[in-house]
Amino acid sequence: MKFLARSAAAFSLLGLAACAGITPTTATHQPTSMRPPMREITEPQNGSIYSVNIAQRGMFEDRRARLVGDTLTINLVEKTQAQKNASSSADRSSDISASVPTLTKVPFGKALQGIDVSASTGNTFSGKGASSANNNFTGTITVTVIDVYPNGNLLVSGEKQVAINQGDEFIRFSGVINPMYVTAANAVSSTQVADARIEYRGSGYIDEAQKMGWLARFFQVITPF
Numbered sequence: 181m182k183f184l185a186r187s188a189a190a191f192s193l194l195g196l197a198a199c200a201g202i203t204p205t206t207a208t209h210q211p212t213s214m215r216p217p218m219r220e221i222t223e224p225q226n227g228s229i230y231s232v233n234i235a236q237r238g239m240f241e242d243r244r245a246r247l248v249g250d251t252l253t254i255n256l257v258e259k260t261q262a263q264k265n266a267s268s269s270a271d272r273s274s275d276i277s278a279s280v281p282t283l284t285k286v287p288f289g290k291a292l293q294g295i296d297v298s299a300s301t302g303n304t305f306s307g308k309g310a311s312s313a314n315n316n317f318t319g320t321i322t323v324t325v326i327d328v329y330p331n332g333n334l335l336v337s338g339e340k341q342v343a344i345n346q347g348d349e350f351i352r353f354s355g356v357i358n359p360m361y362v363t364a365a366n367a368v369s370s371t372q373v374a375d376a377r378i379e380y381r382g383s384g385y386i387d388e389a390q391k392m393g394w395l396a397r398f399f400q401v402i403t404p405f
Contacts, residue, residue, distance in 0.1 A: 265309070
């Protein structure tokens with residue numbers, strides 16, 4: 181009885197863990213957010229009205245992202261289409277025939293006379309393949325600068341999490357941006373981002389229902405059929 185009770189408790193905990201959902205893995209650059217470094221406050225000199233503090237931005241300074249912790253908007257405009265067709269064929273055949281003529285003064289010659297020997301082989305191969313892909317991803321996401329490269333390029337990363345009924349949707353983006361492509365509205369198109377990594381994943385029982393169980397995957401790997 182104790183064993184059954186413990187087993188029931190263990191299965192209940194597993195069920196609660198499954199219902200809670202697991203955050204899906206990601207291939208984007210981490211972390212998805214970064215706090216800006218602490219600003220060094222420089223006291224102005226006596227009798228001066230100008231504060232030498234390069235960490236603070238002036239009133240008329242460009243507000244486009246350029247420092248760690250700054251945010252900018254990514255316009256997701258991804259549309260790709262690819263199609264590939266391939267076919268190949270091979271055919272090979274050969275025939276061999278031979279007959280035994282009249283033999284004299286040869287052991288068992290009379291028994292071998294008139295025997296016809298023929299052989300033929302054939303090999304045919306034909307293969308065809310086709311594949312196509314169509315991807316369309318539009319939207320916006322705001323990311324954070326998590327690193328500034330020595331040449332001035334910005335490494336950005338961000339995540340947007342949306343809870344919809346019984347599941348969570350995760351939109352993630354990361355990549356390297358040339359500040360020259362950032363517009364005056366502090367935005368950049370995803371087509372101008374290098375090493376772009378875009379993800380749209382979900383978690384919850386609806387997404388779990390679309391996955392093959394671990395035992396089925398085990399037999400899928402080891403079965404020869």
